[in-house]
Amino acid sequence: MLWSLLKKHLAPFRRDLLLVLILQLVGTIAALYLPSLNADIIDNGVVRGDTSYIVRVGLVMLGVSLIQVIATITAVYFGSRTAMGLGRDLRSVFFARVAEFSSREVAGFGAPSLITRNTNDVQQIQMVTAMGLTMMVTAPIMMVGGIIMALREDVGLSWLVVVAVPVLGLSIGFIATHLVPAFRSMQKRIDAVNRVLREQATGIRVLRAFVREPYETDRFDEANTELTNVALTAGRWMAAIFPLVMLVLNVSSVAVLWFGGMRVDSGAMEIGALTAFLTYLLQILMSVMMATFMFVMLPRAAVSADRIAEVLDTEPTVKPPAHGIANVVEHGHLRLDNVTFAYPGADEPVLSGVTAEARPGETLAIIGSTGAGKTTLVNLIPRLFDVTSGRVLVDGIDVRELDPEVLWSKIGLIPQNPYLFSGTVASNLRYGKPDASEAEMWEALEIAQARDFVEAMPDGLDSPVSQGGTNVSGGQRQRIQIARALIKRPEVYVFDDSFSALDLATDARLRRALKPIATESTVIIVAQRVSTIVNADRILVLEDGRTVGIGRHDELLATCPTYVEIVESQAQAEAV
Numbered sequence: 001m002l003w004s005l006l007k008k009h010l011a012p013f014r015r016d017l018l019l020v021l022i023l024q025l026v027g028t029i030a031a032l033y034l035p036s037l038n039a040d041i042i043d044n045g046v047v048r049g050d051t052s053y054i055v056r057v058g059l060v061m062l063g064v065s066l067i068q069v070i071a072t073i074t075a076v077y078f079g080s081r082t083a084m085g086l087g088r089d090l091r092s093v094f095f096a097r098v099a100e101f102s103s104r105e106v107a108g109f110g111a112p113s114l115i116t117r118n119t120n121d122v123q124q125i126q127m128v129t130a131m132g133l134t135m136m137v138t139a140p141i142m143m144v145g146g147i148i149m150a151l152r153e154d155v156g157l158s159w160l161v162v163v164a165v166p167v168l169g170l171s172i173g174f175i176a177t178h179l180v181p182a183f184r185s186m187q188k189r190i191d192a193v194n195r196v197l198r199e200q201a202t203g204i205r206v207l208r209a210f211v212r213e214p215y216e217t218d219r220f221d222e223a224n225t226e227l228t229n230v231a232l233t234a235g236r237w238m239a240a241i242f243p244l245v246m247l248v249l250n251v252s253s254v255a256v257l258w259f260g261g262m263r264v265d266s267g268a269m270e271i272g273a274l275t276a277f278l279t280y281l282l283q284i285l286m287s288v289m290m291a292t293f294m295f296v297m298l299p300r301a302a303v304s305a306d307r308i309a310e311v312l313d314t315e316p317t318v319k320p321p322a323h324g325i326a327n328v329v330e331h332g333h334l335r336l337d338n339v340t341f342a343y344p345g346a347d348e349p350v351l352s353g354v355t356a357e358a359r360p361g362e363t364l365a366i367i368g369s370t371g372a373g374k375t376t377l378v379n380l381i382p383r384l385f386d387v388t389s390g391r392v393l394v395d396g397i398d399v400r401e402l403d404p405e406v407l408w409s410k411i412g413l414i415p416q417n418p419y420l421f422s423g424t425v426a427s428n429l430r431y432g433k434p435d436a437s438e439a440e441m442w443e444a445l446e447i448a449q450a451r452d453f454v455e456a457m458p459d460g461l462d463s464p465v466s467q468g469g470t471n472v473s474g475g476q477r478q479r480i481q482i483a484r485a486l487i488k489r490p491e492v493y494v495f496d497d498s499f500s501a502l503d504l505a506t507d508a509r510l511r512r513a514l515k516p517i518a519t520e521s522t523v524i525i526v527a528q529r530v531s532t533i534v535n536a537d538r539i540l541v542l543e544d545g546r547t548v549g550i551g552r553h554d555e556l557l558a559t560c561p562t563y564v565e566i567v568e569s570q571a572q573a574e575a576v
């Protein structure tokens with residue numbers, strides 16, 4: 001998965017990659033050449049006292065080092081650029097994919113996990129790419145080149161290489177077998193911490209009200225401790241790598257000097273060759289370390305790649321049609337035709353055989369107890385979900401065949417749980433219409449009964465709104481949200497319980513102000529209060545997802561016992 005992800009998303013960087021490979025190659029060869037030049041200086045220059053030879057070869061050495069430094073620095077520069085670019089591209093395709101998701105897929109992954117995947121997991125890929133670009137070329141060339149060069153200097157000491165390389169490889173490998181599982185579970189633990197933190201941050205008011213803070217604190221502590229433990233385990237093994245490598249390196253150096261010293265004594269080896277051999281052995285061991293390091297990093301990145309690919313490969317269940325119909329003759333005609341819907345995994349449908357219709361200028365009200373399926377029903381109109389069977393028709397066309405842009409431009413949905421985006425009042429209103437003028441905004445706010453409190457805010461339209469709209473009251477949020485839909489001038493208004501958060505007087509004023517605006521539009525109102533909907537052209541009474549009555553207020557009073565019950569219970573409540 002890691003490989004195919006890299007192959008696909010590194011493709012645009014082919015030129016940079018090639019450049020990095022060439023530069024690394026040059027840098028490594030230069031690095032391999034230096035110790036042998038050094039040996040030449042000692043054996044042919046210093047030992048014989050040939051100053052001009054020292055200067056000549058010294059200048060060559062200087063040149064080679066310069067090439068090595070420049071090649072390596074440039075390689076790291078382009079390598080980092082490629083890795084960061086890869087991260088940027090991954091995050092952007094990830095974001096685009098999540099934007100296509102319906103509520104079903106988002107709920108499936110969970111928002112915190114999606115966030116971790118698009119940040120931390122992408123970072124893992126980025127890191128391993130940056131490291132890979134540095135080491136993948138350098139390590140094998142350094143290893144093979146180092147062995148060849150070492151043998152050229154002295155064959156008699158070659159058994160040291162044969163011993164030191166496996167010792168180092170095996171010891172790092174031993175550590176890796178402990179590190180890899182720890183890294184694997186780390187991503188999951190990060191998810192868990194994010195999940196608890198997010199729930200806590202979102203539900204903070206509820207937590208306070210229910211005095212659940214100690215419980216939540218425990219829950220966070222638990223997740224946090226688990227992450228800490230895994231990170232510590234990984235950290236301990238990581239910490240062991242460096243001293244271990246140093247131990248092997250130093251023991252090998254001592255061995256080279258010891259056995260090499262004896263060979264120099266007996267005249268079998270020159271002193272310069274000994275220093276060169278030492279350097280080559282160190283280079284070989286470094287490359288072994290780099291290679292094993294890659295093997296440690298790769299599994300973790302592979303886990304991250306799986307987690308990213310899982311999201312990228314998830315097809316949204318609500319798919320836009322291949323050739324969406326964009327030409328529609330009608331404007332705002334909504335028809336629900338025998339609509340049945342079951343949530344994924346649920347046995348019982350939430351809606352069964354609901355049929356209703358509303359034409360421009362008409363108001364269709366939907367009333368029913370909590371859990372009757374009202375929200376589910378209206379969410380089917382802009383395709384937040386697709387019906388299980390039956391059809392939702394907008395302007396005579398099945399919403400699944402309509403061009404999504406056209407569909408959404410027709411529908412102004414005011415969801416039950418108001419959500420504002422971080423920004424200002426104005427920036428939120430512009431979600432409805434990007435080029436809305438100030439006058440238009442004030443007009444929409446006026447109709448939505450939001451003008452007064454927005455005017456009272458310190459900066460008016462430019463007053464800040466926090467993420468989710470938590471710095472204004474529920475009723476204010478609801479009204480800004482209504483204004484946001486109004487400014488769009490849709491053909492179908494869908495108010496999902498938008499009036500319940502308002503007091504009776506505001507509710508009545510808002511509906512009165514809406515009337516002239518909505519003469520040409522279709523209005524769907526989900527309500528709990530009968531007073532909100534008495535004047536509707538048609539009232540749909542839902543009970544457990546089934547239609548138990550449809551008609552005008554007075555008709556329902558005569559025919560629908562459930563409706564009569566609702567009316568009576570509300571009349572009683574008012575009398576109390």
Ligand SMILES: Nc1ncnc2c1ncn2[C@@H]1O[C@H](COP(=O)(O)OP(=O)(O)O)[C@@H](O)[C@H]1O
Pocket residue numbers: 343344346350368369370371372373374375376377
């Ligand atoms: N995302 C969901 N997944 C599964 N079941 C859901 C989901 N949303 C709502 N339900 C269920 O569907 C039923 C109807 O919910 P809803 O349409 O919100 O009712 P209403 O808006 O009338 O109060 C409820 O029983 C609820 O448990």
Ligand SMILES: [Mg+2]
Pocket residue numbers: 374375376416497
């Ligand atoms: Mg609802």
